[in-house]
Amino acid sequence: MKDICRKIGISLIVIGIISSFIWAMVAGKPAIYDYERRWILTITYLVVGLFSTLILSTIFFVLSEILEKLENLEYLAIENNKSIKTLSKTNASPDLNEWKCKKCSKINPKYTGTCSCGESRP
Numbered sequence: 001m002k003d004i005c006r007k008i009g010i011s012l013i014v015i016g017i018i019s020s021f022i023w024a025m026v027a028g029k030p031a032i033y034d035y036e037r038r039w040i041l042t043i044t045y046l047v048v049g050l051f052s053t054l055i056l057s058t059i060f061f062v063l064s065e066i067l068e069k070l071e072n073l074e075y076l077a078i079e080n081n082k083s084i085k086t087l088s089k090t091n092a093s094p095d096l097n098e099w100k101c102k103k104c105s106k107i108n109p110k111y112t113g114t115c116s117c118g119e120s121r122p
């Protein structure tokens with residue numbers, strides 16, 4: 001997904017620059033042929049075109065950055081979850097706020113009356 005966004009951003013820059021030049025050339029074209037090119041209009045259109053290209057491509061680049069960060073966060077969350085699970089497995093003695101099930105030896109919080117296996121709190 002983030003690669004797609006980055007590719008769109010890059011192609012937007014290329015397309016945007018080319019179309020800005022074409023747009024400016026067409027827009028600045030003199031109405032009568034022996035008239036001088038309307039440079040102010042040409043430059044204005046070119047700047048506006050390039051500026052909108054910049055904004056649009058920046059949006060896509062930022063989007064790809066955000067997506068990349070989200071993917072990293074997701075990965076971290078999964079890794080964290082894994083380590084928490086392995087920690088709780090190795091932690092054999094229950095805390096003051098916990099109780100250990102006699103049947104399946106799962107550590108349960110104190111406020112739960114029954115274990116997930118069906119065994120009630122001692």
Ligand SMILES: [Zn+2]
Pocket residue numbers: 101102103104105106115116117118119
């Ligand atoms: Zn149990």
